[in-house]
Amino acid sequence: MFRVGNGIDFHKLIHEPFRPLMLAGVEVPSEYALLGHSDADVLLHAVADAILGALSLGDIGQHYPDNDASIKNISSSIIVRKCLSLAKEKGWSLVNVDCTYVGDLPKINPIRAQLISSLAAILYLPEDCVSIKATTSEGMGALGRSEGVMVMATALLEKSKN
Numbered sequence: 001m002f003r004v005g006n007g008i009d010f011h012k013l014i015h016e017p018f019r020p021l022m023l024a025g026v027e028v029p030s031e032y033a034l035l036g037h038s039d040a041d042v043l044l045h046a047v048a049d050a051i052l053g054a055l056s057l058g059d060i061g062q063h064y065p066d067n068d069a070s071i072k073n074i075s076s077s078i079i080v081r082k083c084l085s086l087a088k089e090k091g092w093s094l095v096n097v098d099c100t101y102v103g104d105l106p107k108i109n110p111i112r113a114q115l116i117s118s119l120a121a122i123l124y125l126p127e128d129c130v131s132i133k134a135t136t137s138e139g140m141g142a143l144g145r146s147e148g149v150m151v152m153a154t155a156l157l158e159k160s161k162n
């Protein structure tokens with residue numbers, strides 16, 4: 001038995017050399033950063049929402065409201081791991097994830113292998129079950145003007161054997 005979920009997330013890009021730009025749990029060298037209440041890891045947020053979606057457990061904003069001071073600057077890997085434990089409690093385990101990053105800044109092609117390795121470790125998955133693709137909006141709209149980035153993610157869950 002399988003269940004699929006999708007997630008989508010946007011974060012605004014700001015010129016902030018002293019705030020780390022986090023993607024898939026990796027601190028990406030950049031003079032820009034993503035704005036958000038947590039560490040603003042847009043890729044992990046999309047993955048968390050995809051897992052919650054497969055479980056029909058609402059969305060990340062319900063579990064981690066952005067007015068909750070206790071989670072300010074929280075590492076988003078903690079959020080994703082929490083979603084995985086919710087899945088486990090209900091008898092589901094993650095099979096694979098597929099993510100699509102849309103943005104011009106930062107370019108992720110040069111660091112894609114590093115992002116996949118980090119995401120696989122956070123998800124306890126082999127690297128060949130973790131996909132991160134990248135595209136641009138061809139200069140159109142806010143993403144094309146590098147005002148922010150977007151990530152879409154799909155997660156497949158399988159009913160655990162035991």
Ligand SMILES: [Zn+2]
Pocket residue numbers: 009010011036040041042045
């Ligand atoms: Zn987010």
